[in-house]
Amino acid sequence: MKISNPYNKQGIWLRGSFHNHTTNSDGHHPLSTVYRMYHDYDFLGISDHDLITPHEGERTIPTVFEAIEVSSSQTHMLLVNPPASLMEGYSNEFTISNYQRLSDLCIENNGLSILAHPNRFFSHYWRHEDILSMKRFNGIEVVNGDGNPEYDIAFDKWDFLLSSGRKVWGFGNDDSHVYGQEKRAWNMVLAADNTNASILSAIREGSFYVSTGYGIDAVRVEEDQITFDLRSSPLYDNMYKYVTLFGKEGRILHEETGKIKQVKYTCTGDEGYIRMAVYLEGGFGAFSQPLFVEA
Ligand SMILES: [Zn+2]
Ligand SMILES: [Zn+2]
CATH class of the missing domain: 3.20.20.140 (Metal-dependent hydrolases)
Incomplete structure (x- = not known):
């Protein structure tokens, strides 16, 4: 992959x-x-x-x-x-x-x-x-x-x-x-x-x-796994977040909520692409570019 x-x-x-x-x-x-x-x-x-x-x-x-x-x-x-x-x-x-x-x-x-x-x-x-x-x-x-x-x-x-x-x-x-x-x-x-x-x-x-107000610190790929590091600080780490990973045709691949700092996803190979949207409670967001997946 x-x-x-x-x-x-x-x-x-x-x-x-x-x-x-x-x-x-x-x-x-x-x-x-x-x-x-x-x-x-x-x-x-x-x-x-x-x-x-x-x-x-x-x-x-x-x-x-x-x-x-x-x-x-x-x-x-x-x-x-x-x-x-x-x-x-x-x-x-x-x-x-x-x-x-x-x-x-x-x-x-x-x-x-x-x-x-x-x-x-x-x-x-x-x-x-x-x-x-x-x-x-x-x-x-x-x-x-x-x-x-x-x-x-x-x-x-x-x-x-x-x-x-x-x-x-x-x-x-x-x-x-x-x-x-x-x-x-x-x-x-x-x-x-x-x-x-x-x-x-x-x-x-x-x-x-x-x-639109929030951020991404890093995006890393190791083998088939993608790690999104959400913007971290003592303040942000205490805030609730809503994360969605989207694939081809807008399909939802993964959702996660909570006081999280990081989201990991293991690719299956049929996603086409993966893009991440994260919203802080209150609505401020950050939206990654797509990572393209080839099986
Ligand atoms: Zn215009
Ligand atoms: Zn204009």
């Missing part, structure tokens, strides 16, 4: 969000205010609608990313680290060929292509057939914090894609437009160091998880 483990590496955990707006599009605050909203983040992306906002001015955030939200009236796509040439003849028209072309340009620039808030039912909704028609992208936003926390959640679509054999990662982003939307969802990246290149490379390999 072969089990892929994207967390099997040395590095430091870095916290950041790639999807945030300024007054350059429909955000309520200028770039300088957005920097202050996220002053203690390790990295931050600014992704205005259909334009690339340049980074400028004072900030305490060590690493910043240029980004753009391709914003047709149908679907939205987040491109992180796009080349400047993306804007030559730019159009946000939603056709698979246009979106794929923009996605390819960004990926070829060592950037990331992420389908944004795919379950936003009232608008900007990604249909299953459209997602499957996109051949090359890095992942989807499984948690988007933009004011619709009850349905800007897309774990079902992630399981659908993973079960269709697509190796795509889950992202968590605030999609912040106004005070109060910051720090609802973010990515914790296990990177060699805090540089643009290390963060992008770690994410391409799946060495990150999504957090």
Whole structure:
């Protein structure tokens, strides 16, 4: 049996969000205010609608990313680290060929292509057939914090894609437009160091998880067994936790609750993939990337 483990590496955990707006599009605050909203983040992306906002001015955030939200009236796509040439003849028209072309340009620039808030039912909704028609992208936003926390959640679509054999990662982003939307969802990246290149490379390999307030210390694989070390501290260790391991088609492989610090699972070989979701009592969560299992 072969089990892929994207967390099997040395590095430091870095916290950041790639999807945030300024007054350059429909955000309520200028770039300088957005920097202050996220002053203690390790990295931050600014992704205005259909334009690339340049980074400028004072900030305490060590690493910043240029980004753009391709914003047709149908679907939205987040491109992180796009080349400047993306804007030559730019159009946000939603056709698979246009979106794929923009996605390819960004990926070829060592950037990331992420389908944004795919379950936003009232608008900007990604249909299953459209997602499957996109051949090359890095992942989807499984948690988007933009004011619709009850349905800007897309774990079902992630399981659908993973079960269709697509190796795509889950992202968590605030999609912040106004005070109060910051720090609802973010990515914790296990990177060699805090540089643009290390963060992008770690994410391409799946060495990150999504957090809405809780964490994962480590994920280890020994023979057929996977061990998830939940974030531990004297405080956390005393809190009740709800852990679920999901496999292909969203099948529940294992559930465990209690004041636990660690979850172990022995693979049988037919899981397809295994991803872990943990909630602290109170609802704060952490969501691992899938570990792929080959019999
Ligand atoms: Zn959007
Ligand atoms: Zn947005």
